[in-house]
Amino acid sequence: EQAIVSAVTHDTSEAKMTLAGVPDRPGVAATVFRALADQEVNVDMIVQNVSDHGVTDISFTVPHADLASAMEHTERLAAEVGAAGVSSDDTIARVSVVGAGMRSNPGVAATMFETLSSCGVNIQMISTSAIRVSCVVDGGQVEDAVRALHEAFGLHEA
Amino acid sequence: EQAIVSAVTHDTSEAKMTLAGVPDRPGVAATVFRALADQEVNVDMIVQNVSDHGVTDISFTVPHADLASAMEHTERLAAEVGAAGVSSDDTIARVSVVGAGMRSNPGVAATMFETLSSCGVNIQMISTSAIRVSCVVDGGQVEDAVRALHEAFGLHEA
Numbered sequence: 001e002q003a004i005v006s007a008v009t010h011d012t013s014e015a016k017m018t019l020a021g022v023p024d025r026p027g028v029a030a031t032v033f034r035a036l037a038d039q040e041v042n043v044d045m046i047v048q049n050v051s052d053h054g055v056t057d058i059s060f061t062v063p064h065a066d067l068a069s070a071m072e073h074t075e076r077l078a079a080e081v082g083a084a085g086v087s088s089d090d091t092i093a094r095v096s097v098v099g100a101g102m103r104s105n106p107g108v109a110a111t112m113f114e115t116l117s118s119c120g121v122n123i124q125m126i127s128t129s130a131i132r133v134s135c136v137v138d139g140g141q142v143e144d145a146v147r148a149l150h151e152a153f154g155l156h157e158a
Numbered sequence: 159e160q161a162i163v164s165a166v167t168h169d170t171s172e173a174k175m176t177l178a179g180v181p182d183r184p185g186v187a188a189t190v191f192r193a194l195a196d197q198e199v200n201v202d203m204i205v206q207n208v209s210d211h212g213v214t215d216i217s218f219t220v221p222h223a224d225l226a227s228a229m230e231h232t233e234r235l236a237a238e239v240g241a242a243g244v245s246s247d248d249t250i251a252r253v254s255v256v257g258a259g260m261r262s263n264p265g266v267a268a269t270m271f272e273t274l275s276s277c278g279v280n281i282q283m284i285s286t287s288a289i290r291v292s293c294v295v296d297g298g299q300v301e302d303a304v305r306a307l308h309e310a311f312g313l314h315e316a
């Protein structure tokens with residue numbers, strides 16, 4: 001099945017937060033995200049990779065307007081769950097390549113990563129779905145990245 | 159906007175691989191995934207969280223049938239990019255909650271995580287999209303997890 005890339009999107013409306021060094025045991029993610037939900041913090045993207053020596057990091061994005069309160073709540077949660085700390089970055093952007101048939105075509109992700117690399121853009125986080133490869137990058141470079149990605153995938157920039 | 163959860167899905171057809179301690183600089187992800195694409199390894203989910211002291215981990219899933227060759231290629235890549243090592247786990251399952259309006263309803267992710275915790279299921283990886291929250295868990299627990307998630311979201315199990 002050929003992969004068809006239909007769009008390149010980007011989003012600078014959110015900030016990134018990372019709860020670092022959380023214990024990797026059942027209930028930790030539940031505690032964190034139930035508390036944030038109760039505080040009506042609009043969590044969008046959540047990324048957690050595998051743990052190392054029993055600890056891992058949980059990163060997530062929130063709208064810029066929610067960052068201050070989200071940080072306040074998450075610092076309290078960090079203490080509660082025994083995490084190492086919390087950090088945030090409100091200068092990020094998320095850029096995504098959207099398409100169909102990507103699962104059977106690893107070349108699409110490879111092309112996206114090569115294109116970002118060719119612009120000197122460092123990939124801070126990667127997350128995928130069946131129809132989308134998303135990267136968190138520096139917001140200051142996102143316009144160059146988006147232009148280069150449109151070119152790489154033969155798309156016209158809107 | 160109310161979130162509507164329409165389905166709980168699970169997938170035991172893939173294994174997890176982690177390329178650990180990769181240098182966090184432009185070009186690394188490109189090198190890894192272009193090589194895997196060239197080898198026709200069917201990479202599905204890719205997760206990378208933020209780096210710490212200049213290194214991070216890149217995890218991805220492949221069909222069980224591709225695991226042996228993917229490990230062989232990735233071990234070579236690990237040396238090439240200066241990564242710390244490669245590991246794999248062919249006993250995982252991926253379980254997802256699918257719905258609409260989840261971005262503005264952090265309670266859905268919280269409910270999913272609480273439900274998994276209540277079954278004693280540890281969440282190894284988390285990845286989200288606008289319509290899906292996915293967790294990598296132990297394949298041996300996935301049936302209990304899926305049953306509990308259907309119940310938690312008021313869905314009938316197919």
Ligand SMILES: C[C@@H](O)[C@H](N)C(=O)O
Nearest residue numbers: 025026027028029281
């Ligand atoms: C780290 C966090 O995801 C933990 N493993 C949990 O299940 O809640």
Ligand SMILES: C[C@@H](O)[C@H](N)C(=O)O
Nearest residue numbers: 123183184185186187
């Ligand atoms: C770690 C990897 O994603 C690296 N930051 C890159 O841009 O390729």
